[in-house]
Amino acid sequence: MHATVLWHTVDHMFIPVHVKAKHHWVLAVISFNHRCIYVYDSLSVVGHDAVVLTEIKS
Template sequence: MWFHFGIATVQNKNWFYRLAYKDQLLDDSHINVILYYIRKRAKYSDNNTFRFISVDCNFNNLIHNIWDAYYNFESIINKDSTEESILQYINGYKMHVVAPWHTIDNILIPINVFHWILIVVSFNDRCIQIYDSLSGGALHDSYVENEIKKSSERR
């Protein structure tokens, strides 16, 4: 039997195995489903004072594409279509159970850098917070910092 979770359809029981047991790698579909239900609960809850949305795992790919399009002169990525996709996220048209960004305080962005990290962009505090479950040495921290720089640099 197939399981439909609103934004993903699971056809393989190993999908659940990865959630149930430790030391299993989660893929994009796991993270997208988890964040979908967090968004849904927050949107339809009556006593939610923390106003936020989350984006899916594809959002980070779009950020990488736009980074590559502007900083790599040999890039074949279409800037206009990538920017239009990002605008659809900002206006709340791209995903299920979202709100336009001007109505919320924080954005949760999942990023996969050998493991999952969570970036929280706070509009009220004008800061970016990084939640990294794997604390590594200087090499790990510099790699994560380089990945985050693509999301945080302004032009």
């Protein structure tokens, strides 16, 4: 993204997030239009969601 792009013109921001406890990466997408954060994760393990949520919040 260029430094000259105005924030009100940005629709989505893609942020890779490293989940250190699981040695795993997830993709967080901040949607400015919908005012929410989408998390895309390919791993489905019991107790994994709580660890990912903690990383996203930090």
